[in-house]
Amino acid sequence: MLSKLSIAVVGAGITGLWQAFTHARAGHRVRLVERSSEPFSSCASRLAAAMIAPECEAEGAPPIVRDLGRESIALWHKAYPATVVNGTLVVAPPRDGADLTRFEQMTERHEVVAAQRIAKLEPDLAGRFERGLFYPDEAHVVATEALRWLLSEGRALGVTTEFGQPYKPNGEDVTIDCRGIGARQDIPSLRGVRGERILIQSRELGLSRPVRLLHPRQSIYIVPQGDGRYVIGASLLEREDDIPMTVKSALDLLGSAYALHPAFGEASILDMGAGIRPAFPDNIPRAIIEDGGKTIRVNGTYRHGFLLAPALAKAVSGFLSDGRRDSPLFDSPGA
Ligand SMILES: Cc1cc2nc3c(=O)[nH]c(=O)nc-3n(C[C@H](O)[C@H](O)[C@H](O)COP(=O)(O)OP(=O)(O)OC[C@H]3O[C@@H](n4cnc5c(N)ncnc54)[C@H](O)[C@@H]3O)c2cc1C
The missing domain is CATH 3.40.50.720 (NAD(P)-binding Rossmann-like Domain)
Structure with missing residues (x-):
């Protein structure tokens, strides 16, 4: 060459x-x-939501995604000064403890955390969850x-x-x-997978890292964007239309955010959007x-x-x- x-x-x-x-x-x-x-x-x-989360994604993705993702975190960190590497917290309500156990079994490089540690990591979630998983090496931008x-x-x-x-x-x-x-x-083998997300702003809550809330039907994540803004995402639909967000998706995402913390009920909705992910x-x-x-x-x-x-x-x-x-x-x- x-x-x-x-x-x-x-x-x-x-x-x-x-x-x-x-x-x-x-x-x-x-x-x-x-x-x-x-x-x-x-x-x-x-x-x-721009999570750089190779460990959590390994719950549903093949090991190649996790391995290349680990390599990517280092490349982001080296190139882009605003890369935030402060981990991901995964929680589930007590009734969905089985989901948390499965998530733990499917992933690596995590710490099992109890209520006290959750409160230390994210003070605004104090007293809300008994058990969670913390992935300290993950990043977001x-x-x-x-x-x-x-x-x-x-x-x-x-x-x-x-x-x-x-x-x-x-x-x-x-x-x-x-x-x-x-x-x-x-x-020809490329397809589109629709994803919807909501951008909100809360003056009351101060999460410092991505938080994933597990749920048997609709797991969600909430990712801080600075200045009290958070991305709540995301739907994962085998559809390629880019019409605006549906009411059902909005209800699912906002309902789950409210379940994570009722103070999200007072947040302002800044934007709702849908995009098409390219996938083999x-x-x-x-x-x-x-x-x-x-x-x-x-x-x-x-x-x-x-x-x-x-x-x-x-x-x-x-x-x-x-x-x-x-x-x-x-x-x-x-x-
Ligand atoms: C709601 C949502 C949340 C997500 N969260 C995450 C996350 O947390 N972490 C993560 O890693 N990924 C996430 N993703 C996935 C990620 O966004 C996609 O994998 C990624 O955006 C695909 O990037 P791309 O550059 O390949 O395609 P695109 O971002 O779609 O860019 C393709 C570009 O090509 C241009 N283009 C098309 N045709 C032409 C042409 N003929 N000539 C010139 N230009 C052309 C388009 O205008 C576009 O600008 C998320 C996706 C969605 C929808």
Whole structure:
């Protein structure tokens, strides 16, 4: 492979921004093309709760997601100063203790916590839960701030950006397609999984880390965004329409937040939104190499775009430097 390449990255969501940032930092000439004129206005990434939670996600995801996610936490932490690494707290009401036990059995690197420790970790939850799980190594970021930071860092590293433009090849050595669900015509096995989330603001509660409330029907998470704002998420629906949030989803999410703490009942609703997560049938992302390496399609991050974008960029970077395909992301079947 050439040592310095010209690269077109198509799509400025979390996947494309991490690709552009990583390859510009490696000294390549990068052009980032995004079809929406307003940055982040039509990507799924802007809606994410942006948890970087490899341990908790291992409850329902294969080990590759956990392992690459662990690698990504270090990459986030090294690159982005506003990465918050203060863990995740998982709780369940006493009647759902079996769910907590299962969650504990399916995951690693946690501490079983009792009421006193929960109160110490999150004073506003004092007296509300008898038992929980604490994952001290997990991280989170604020999605829109991280997206903005990656874009401006990329530009500072020399990435040229074209917003509101349809992608036209310009003789680049490599095109990296990061169009999310917008790439479906070229990747037939890609599907969309709808996710809805609510942004609220509470003057009464001060949670300092993501809190997951387990429930047999609708588990939720609440992720602090600073200034009393919290993302409550998320629905997970095998549908691709991007109509506004449904009443049922709003009731489920808000009802669960209220069950976590009734003071959420006094919070203001700032925004409700729905986005389409791009996913392969097994919900594991891929970097698909085509045209002898001239086109690389990086897609299918499902509910793990923030968790896995840095590891995906690192894997593609290895391939660009010496043709290496040692990451399992290149090998997964079924793409
Ligand atoms: C409610 C919700 C909560 C979530 N929470 C988390 C979380 O806590 N942690 C986590 O890791 N993940 C989370 N996710 C998942 C994460 O948001 C996705 O995995 C991620 O956004 C996918 O990123 P992407 O860059 O591949 O796609 P997108 O963010 O959709 O970006 C694709 C971009 O490509 C552009 N595009 C499309 N077609 C073209 C074209 N022809 N030319 C140019 N540009 C084009 C689009 O306009 C868009 O800007 C969540 C998702 C949702 C919906």
